[in-house]
Amino acid sequence: MINSTPQVVTIAGSDSGGGAGIQADLKTFQARQAFGMSIIVALTAQNTYGVQSSLPIASDFIDSQFNSLAEDFSIKAAKTGMLADTEHVLTVVENLKKVEFGPLIVDPVMVAKGGHQLLEYDAVQTIKEQLLPLAVVVTPNLPEAEILLGKSITTDRDMIEAAKSLQALGTKNIVVKGGHSQNKEASDFVLLENGESFWMSTPRIKTPNTHGTGDTFSACIAAELAKGTQLKEAIVTGKEFIQAAISQEIFVGHGHGPTNHWAQIQNSVTIHER
Numbered sequence: 116m117i118n119s120t121p122q123v124v125t126i127a128g129s130d131s132g133g134g135a136g137i138q139a140d141l142k143t144f145q146a147r148q149a150f151g152m153s154i155i156v157a158l159t160a161q162n163t164y165g166v167q168s169s170l171p172i173a174s175d176f177i178d179s180q181f182n183s184l185a186e187d188f189s190i191k192a193a194k195t196g197m198l199a200d201t202e203h204v205l206t207v208v209e210n211l212k213k214v215e216f217g218p219l220i221v222d223p224v225m226v227a228k229g230g231h232q233l234l235e236y237d238a239v240q241t242i243k244e245q246l247l248p249l250a251v252v253v254t255p256n257l258p259e260a261e262i263l264l265g266k267s268i269t270t271d272r273d274m275i276e277a278a279k280s281l282q283a284l285g286t287k288n289i290v291v292k293g294g295h296s297q298n299k300e301a302s303d304f305v306l307l308e309n310g311e312s313f314w315m316s317t318p319r320i321k322t323p324n325t326h327g328t329g330d331t332f333s334a335c336i337a338a339e340l341a342k343g344t345q346l347k348e349a350i351v352t353g354k355e356f357i358q359a360a361i362s363q364e365i366f367v368g369h370g371h372g373p374t375n376h377w378a379q380i381q382n383s384v385t386i387h388e389r
């Protein structure tokens with residue numbers, strides 16, 4: 116049974132502090148029993164206080180990482196995270212067009228929770244025009260959805276409208292994450308290719324330890340897709356996993372700590388069909 120093990124890759128930035136980026140993704144892949152690989156687009160010197168500095172990787176070395184993986188592995192799903200700037204977005208897009216890494220999840224990472232910019236803003240247009248059409252799912256948080264669409268998103272109705280506008284940009288399935296909202300519940304809005312839509316809600320956990328929540332959520336979806344799980348179920352599993360990872364808290368560092376990537380899923384997500 117050569118290569119029957121689920122294989123999944125993250126194309127993103129390294130977080131030296133281990134809570135977000137490549138590290139969060141690999142830990143999540145491991146927790147979900149998919150074999151994880153990485154294509155590192157940028158390095159960050161980072162801890163739970165924030166990002167101290169970052170360094171994009173030379174584009175031809177990104178090409179080399181793609182080539183190494185494409186030559187050997189049977190990758191069944193991929194996700195992107197921090198892509199740094201226009202040159203690096205284009206490098207990733209060009210490589211993705213050449214390889215067969217299965218369904219792509221784009222987590223359009225722009226600004227770290229501590230405020231450090233992880234994507235130069237002039238790259239947003241390239242993400243919209245070139246990367247989003249390659250993705251099966253895009254998972255923006257509220258500030259990212261606002262930047263992608265150029266309008267403010269505050270109400271539930273705004274989130275629904277945002278999902279429709281994002282779908283019009285060319286990605287078939289949309290998750291607008293509500294982690295940054297002021298609501299009592301952490302509610303994410305999902306719009307699927309077939310027009311089906313629903314809210315996934317969990318109790319909002321009062322904690323400073325939410326570093327890397329978005330990466331962990333999208334990495335779980337990617338791992339599930341690599342295992343052959345249907346998209347809707349993979350998205351719901353992502354929400355269950357991030358809720359478990361936030362609520363089964365660990366205490367690491369002195370600032371905004373990471374989530375618990377070895378958390379066990381509990382049945383805690385309410386789905387509101389609409």
Ligand SMILES: Nc1ncnc2c1ncn2[C@@H]1O[C@H](COP(=O)(O)OP(=O)(O)O)[C@@H](O)[C@H]1O
Pocket residue numbers: 255256257292293294295301302303317318319320321322325327328329330332354357358361
């Ligand atoms: N305090 C919290 N309690 C429960 N769920 C949360 C909390 N903060 C974020 N989430 C969930 O974590 C996931 C990532 O959301 P978000 O924080 O919006 O993304 P990002 O890390 O990209 O900014 C979403 O499913 C969101 O609902």
Ligand SMILES: Cc1ncc(COP(=O)(O)O)c(N)n1
Pocket residue numbers: 127128129130135136137159161196197224226227228229233325326327328329330
């Ligand atoms: C390398 C890297 N990728 C992504 C994030 C976003 O995570 P968060 O918004 O939780 O800081 C990050 N801080 N660092």
